[in-house]
Amino acid sequence: xxxxxxxxxxxxxxxxxxxxxxxxxxxxxxxxxxxxxxxxxxxxxxxxxxxxxxxxxxxxxxxxxxxxxxxxxxxxxxxxxxxxxxxxxxxxxxxxxxxxxxxxxxxxxxxxxxxxxxxxxxxxxxxxxxxxxxxxxxxxxxxxxxxxxxxxxxxxxxxxxxxxxxxxxxxxxxxxxxxxxxxxxxxxxxxxxxxxxxxxxxxxxxxxxxxxxxxxxxxxxxxxxxxxxxxxxxxxxxxxxxxxxxxxxxxxxxxxxxxxxxxxxxxxxxxxxxxxxxxxxxxxxxxxxxxxxxxxxxxxxxxxxx
Amino acid sequence: xxxxxxxxxxxxxxxxxxxxxxxxxxxxxxxxxxxxxxxxxxxxxxxxxxxxxxxxxxxxxxxxxxxxxxxxxxxxxxxxxxxxxxxxxxxxxxxxxxxxxxxxxxxxxxxxxxxxxxxxxxxxxxxxxxxxxxxxxxxxxxxxxxxxxxxxxxxxxxxxxxxxxxxxxxxxxxxxxxxxxxxxxxxxxxxxxxxxxxxxxxxxxxxxxxxxxxxxxxxxxxxxxxxxxxxxxxxxxxxxxxxxxxxxxxxxxxxxxxxxxxxxxxxxxxxxxxxxxxxxxxxxxxxxxxxxxxxxxxxxxxxxxxxxxxxxxxxxxxxxxxxxxxxxxx
Amino acid sequence: xxxxxxxxxxxxxxxxxxxxxxxxxxxxxxxxxxxxxxxxxxxxxxxxxxxxxxxxxxxxxxxxxxxxxxxxxxxxxxxxxxxxxxxxxxxxxxxxxxxxxxxxxxxxxxxxxxxxxxxxxxxxxxxxxxxxxxxxxxxxxxxxxxxxxxxxxxxxxxxxxxxxxxxxxxxxxxxxxxxxxxxxxxxxxxxxxxxxxxxxxxxxxxxxxxxxxxxxxxxxxxxxxxxxxxxxxxxxxxxxxxxxxxxxxxxxxxxxxxxxxxxxxxxxxxxxxxxxxxxxxxxxxxxxxxxxxxxxxxxxxxxxxxxxxxxxxxxxxxxxxxxxxxxxxxxxxxxx
Numbered sequence: 001x002x003x004x005x006x007x008x009x010x011x012x013x014x015x016x017x018x019x020x021x022x023x024x025x026x027x028x029x030x031x032x033x034x035x036x037x038x039x040x041x042x043x044x045x046x047x048x049x050x051x052x053x054x055x056x057x058x059x060x061x062x063x064x065x066x067x068x069x070x071x072x073x074x075x076x077x078x079x080x081x082x083x084x085x086x087x088x089x090x091x092x093x094x095x096x097x098x099x100x101x102x103x104x105x106x107x108x109x110x111x112x113x114x115x116x117x118x119x120x121x122x123x124x125x126x127x128x129x130x131x132x133x134x135x136x137x138x139x140x141x142x143x144x145x146x147x148x149x150x151x152x153x154x155x156x157x158x159x160x161x162x163x164x165x166x167x168x169x170x171x172x173x174x175x176x177x178x179x180x181x182x183x184x185x186x187x188x189x190x191x192x193x194x195x196x197x198x199x200x201x202x203x204x205x206x207x208x209x210x211x212x213x214x215x216x217x218x219x220x221x222x223x224x225x226x227x228x229x230x231x232x233x234x235x236x237x238x239x240x241x242x243x244x245x246x247x248x249x250x251x252x253x254x255x256x257x258x259x260x261x262x263x264x265x266x267x268x269x270x271x272x273x274x275x276x277x278x279x280x281x282x283x284x285x286x287x288x289x290x291x292x293x294x295x296x297x298x299x300x301x302x303x304x305x306x
Numbered sequence: 307x308x309x310x311x312x313x314x315x316x317x318x319x320x321x322x323x324x325x326x327x328x329x330x331x332x333x334x335x336x337x338x339x340x341x342x343x344x345x346x347x348x349x350x351x352x353x354x355x356x357x358x359x360x361x362x363x364x365x366x367x368x369x370x371x372x373x374x375x376x377x378x379x380x381x382x383x384x385x386x387x388x389x390x391x392x393x394x395x396x397x398x399x400x401x402x403x404x405x406x407x408x409x410x411x412x413x414x415x416x417x418x419x420x421x422x423x424x425x426x427x428x429x430x431x432x433x434x435x436x437x438x439x440x441x442x443x444x445x446x447x448x449x450x451x452x453x454x455x456x457x458x459x460x461x462x463x464x465x466x467x468x469x470x471x472x473x474x475x476x477x478x479x480x481x482x483x484x485x486x487x488x489x490x491x492x493x494x495x496x497x498x499x500x501x502x503x504x505x506x507x508x509x510x511x512x513x514x515x516x517x518x519x520x521x522x523x524x525x526x527x528x529x530x531x532x533x534x535x536x537x538x539x540x541x542x543x544x545x546x547x548x549x550x551x552x553x554x555x556x557x558x559x560x561x562x563x564x565x566x567x568x569x570x571x572x573x574x575x576x577x578x579x580x581x582x583x584x585x586x587x588x589x590x591x592x593x594x595x596x597x598x599x600x601x602x603x604x605x606x607x608x609x610x611x612x613x614x615x616x617x618x619x620x621x622x623x624x625x626x627x628x629x630x631x632x633x634x635x636x
Numbered sequence: 637x638x639x640x641x642x643x644x645x646x647x648x649x650x651x652x653x654x655x656x657x658x659x660x661x662x663x664x665x666x667x668x669x670x671x672x673x674x675x676x677x678x679x680x681x682x683x684x685x686x687x688x689x690x691x692x693x694x695x696x697x698x699x700x701x702x703x704x705x706x707x708x709x710x711x712x713x714x715x716x717x718x719x720x721x722x723x724x725x726x727x728x729x730x731x732x733x734x735x736x737x738x739x740x741x742x743x744x745x746x747x748x749x750x751x752x753x754x755x756x757x758x759x760x761x762x763x764x765x766x767x768x769x770x771x772x773x774x775x776x777x778x779x780x781x782x783x784x785x786x787x788x789x790x791x792x793x794x795x796x797x798x799x800x801x802x803x804x805x806x807x808x809x810x811x812x813x814x815x816x817x818x819x820x821x822x823x824x825x826x827x828x829x830x831x832x833x834x835x836x837x838x839x840x841x842x843x844x845x846x847x848x849x850x851x852x853x854x855x856x857x858x859x860x861x862x863x864x865x866x867x868x869x870x871x872x873x874x875x876x877x878x879x880x881x882x883x884x885x886x887x888x889x890x891x892x893x894x895x896x897x898x899x900x901x902x903x904x905x906x907x908x909x910x911x912x913x914x915x916x917x918x919x920x921x922x923x924x925x926x927x928x929x930x931x932x933x934x935x936x937x938x939x940x941x942x943x944x945x946x947x948x949x950x951x952x953x954x955x956x957x958x959x960x961x962x963x964x965x966x967x968x969x970x971x972x
Contacts (some may be wrong), residue, residue, distance in 0.1 A: 241574050258444065530741055
């Protein structure tokens with residue numbers, strides 16, 4: 001009896017070690033390919049730039065008070081110039097500052113939404129894919145209901161019931177987003193489940209949780225990572241859309257979508273109020289898309305949706 | 307088909323969210339100055355005091371009679387509202403999909419054929435941009451450059467202020483004006499639809515280009531293309547006939563998703579261009595918490611998907627005999 | 637003198653620029669085929685047969701391939717110098733090809749008829765600029781050729797998709813497509829390898845018959861010695877991008893002189909029992925770091941120092957029988 005335990009645990013240890021070594025090797029090679037791929041590098045640098053700007057925003061912006069409900073009417077509607085690189089808005093706030101703070105909001109949106117929805121979706125997906133049968137059917141049907149509408153429309157519908165704030169918007173988007181990851185992980189789990197090494201684990205007598213964590217999850221990792229990167233861009237896009245329609249970030253907070261919405265009223269004369277936030281958000285979304293695409297090439301992931 | 311079930315599930319979901327949440331719709335409808343009595347009266351009339359499942363049941367059976375309940379804003383049956391606004395959105399989305407096919411597919415094909423050339427790289431960049439730019443930004447920039455700047459296209463609306471509406475055969479102004487032979491109206495409607503439809507289409511163009519390119523690259527490396535070339539079939543044919551058809555399945559499946567993004571984009575673009583469509587109606591309903599209207603819009607959108615996905619599945623079987631034949635066997 | 641050969645290759649070298657460096661695949665190939673002759677090209681997988689074939693068909697894309705040659709002529713014309721338009725005119729009409737794997741060589745989303753029509757139609761367009769064949773003419777020619785390849789019920793087959801046909805039928809369709817425009821030269825790339833042996837036999841017999849009737853010159857590429865013996869008149873043995881021996885088939889099988897040829901023949905198991913067949917130790921070389929001189933020398937039991945220094949040229953040891961090996965040049969020198 002004891003002998004069996006010892007054998008089992010040593011086998012387990014070996015398997016884990018090999019797994020770890022394989023993982024390190026994969027990372028090493030992937031990093032090498034990453035460095036040589038112009039797409040992923042461009043994307044990564046764009047995203048890093050934005051993160052840097054956003055984190056340092058309170059320190060590097062010339063008029064940090066502009067991020068809030070500050071007013072300076074004499075200075076309103078200034079075109080871009082030396083004092084205000086991006087110009088000022090309708091109540092005199094420096095646009096450059098607001099854009100940088102707006103990045104903070106966008107990034108935070110992505111982080112919050114994804115950190116809620118991804119774990120939830122992945123766990124549900126693993127459960128569904130691995131256990132199959134009725135459990136899977138139920139979970140997948142629920143997923144289908146949430147996916148019946150495009151994310152923006154669903155989020156809009158959900159937001160309809162609440163007071164429009166950024167928090168509400170984040171929860172609304174998160175409540176839809178888990179479905180994509182659930183689906184993705186489910187399909188991967190289903191195919192991995194039939195592989196021999198999983199069956200080997202089952203024969204050894206691993207309990208289900210260990211199998212899920214040790215055997216199946218790593219196989220989903222690349223796909224999920226790629227998806228998260230691409231999602232970040234898309235989530236920010238949806239968030240901007242919601243804000244643009246008035247359901248997301250509310251003034252005086254400097255949400256990029258909100259700024260574009262207000263700025264659009266003053267087209268075409270005061271063009272800078274629309275153009276700079278627009279470009280800013282485009283830059284960020286593009287960065288995430290390039291990065292995600294590059295990661296996909298690099299990790300050699302097969303398109304599992306999206 | 308179980309997609310009906312999905313629709314039902316969707317309607318339940320939205321219904322629950324709408325009804326169970328804070329805020330009394332009756333009060334919202336009447337405004338802050340209404341008295342408590344009036345609110346109660348309306349609540350009762352709307353059936354708010356009945357148990358939730360019963361409310362749902364009443365609503366659903368009502369739908370089958372064409373009664374989508376009253377919109378709080380317009381005070382008329384939501385069904386009429388939707389019927390009034392739907393054609394505009396349909397027209398917008400249809401033209402957008404045309405853009406996607408006409409621009410996206412050739413771009414993808416050429417990109418694949420001339421892989422890694424400068425042409426390919428330019429097209430890939432365009433595809434990336436298409437997916438990354440928010441549709442309302444495309445709309446705004448479009449307005450900025452073409453309307454305000456160059457004055458080629460009008461800014462808002464479906465027709466100029468002075469142009470009369472064409473007789474309504476389909477509700478699609480472009481078709482109707484052609485049918486009626488009113489070419490000046492057609493021209494006006496066309497001018498008005500170009501910018502907004504393009505804004506809606508941008509995302510789809512990006513998506514279709516990328517997937518067509520990928521699929522085509524895959525097919526071009528296959529043996530049967532080499533064989534066709536060896537038998538002396540010229541390049542133009544091998545690319546556009548022999549390679550295109552097999553590569554069509556992935557783009558086709560994406561077409562369903564593309565439709566989803568088009569409709570989604572419409573919600574943003576209609577606002578920018580003051581396009582009197584169902585999406586704009588929906589947005590307004592949401593902002594004013596007009597729940598019946600919201601339900602109506604949600605159901606119609608859901609239904610649209612079921613229909614489109616069904617059509618896409620049929621088309622896939624038609625284009626690729628492999629699918630058709632396999633289904634025959636199984 | 638030139639017109640005697642329908643295909644004449646002299647000193648052909650092909651390199652590929654690849655990630656790891658330069659892959660030097662063909663190192664001086666000599667090959668010729670007379671009109672109406674059936675010639676085999678034998679070698680193991682990876683020896684360069686496919687590259688040779690693609691070169692002749694003009695199917696090599698020029699970067700990444702680099703081609704140097706003395707002569708590569710089809711019916712007196714230099715193939716590699718032809719313009720794309722000229723090449724197009726030649727493909728399918730003068731020179732045609734039968735592919736190895738019928739499953740993959742037919743486009744799955746078009747009917748047989750559609751693909752056959754196109755092959756016929758485009759050839760016509762190229763040959764007679766004024767006379768565009770009518771749909772009926774095309775159809776009739778299609779039916780006729782399908783009958784010739786012994787396909788039952790050609791009308792129905794025209795309307796079928798490749799998926800609906802068996803492997804043997806698909807191969808016949810491919811043969812039909814190759815022969816319908818009456819080429820003078822046919823390259824058959826491992827015909828029937830993907831099929832069952834009995835079907836392969838049928839196909840090869842069919843091919844032989846059709847080719848003899850029409851007087852078509854054939855280059856049959858195979859790794860299977862038996863097939864070559866049955867269907868061809870003369871053969872070349874190829875190893876790692878070099879021609880090592882060539883002779884009329886019977887002579888080759890009775891008196892193989894190159895160590896590689898001997899090894900090949902010894903590795904075919906005999907149905908009549910006897911000794912166990914031996915393989916040849918070693919593997920086909922990596923073309924980015926190919927062996928110098930005679931490329932077989934690392935695996936050859938008789939190798940001498942000169943073998944790694946300089947590539948041996950083909951010398952005649954008896955009429956029509958040539959070998960590239962220092963074992964025999966020395967002997968010859970000794971005899972002289």
